[in-house]
Amino acid sequence: MNKVSAVLALTALVAGLLISAAEARAAERGPVTNLPMPRFVSLKADKANVRRGPSLTHKIDWVYTRRGMPLTVTGEFGHWRRVQDRDGVGGWVHYSLLSGARTGIVDRDLTPVRARAVPDAQVKARLEVGVIVHLDECGPVWCRVKVAGHRGWAEKAAFWGVTPGEVFD
Structure with missing residues (x-):
């Protein structure tokens, strides 16, 4: 195999790996809901405690106070969803405080x-x-x-x- 063939083969391999990685991310599903991850949701409540971990025993880091605020779900554990806001700040919120309504x-x-x-x-x-x-x-x-x-x-x-x-x- 000459150098040009080797470079073309390596380029094709890398391109295939990049496409496969992108497809894998697009096909990721939440382990609890089987919904796509990440996905957008909105805040259903006027107030939502954002915790460091997925339970009531974890410390509250801050509180979201804008009903309808869009959030991205990036993780799931039981009745808890790990969310991020548009600034990339997030934590764990109980699923009952979130809605599938798009905002x-x-x-x-x-x-x-x-x-x-x-x-x-x-x-x-x-x-x-x-x-x-x-x-x-x-x-x-x-x-x-x-x-x-x-x-x-x-x-x-x-x-x-x-x-x-x-x-x-």
């Missing part, structure tokens, strides 16, 4: 909510950074949102709580 938090100041999912559609509202929206559905570029009595479409990239390639209705 997002605005990351771009004065994000326009439009009447239709096109860039030149009428602006119905503008959202400040930190506002929590309900995500009714998301396509490749746009999400249909609901917030404070307003419904419309906003660019998916303006929110934390949905991944760029994620589509749902």
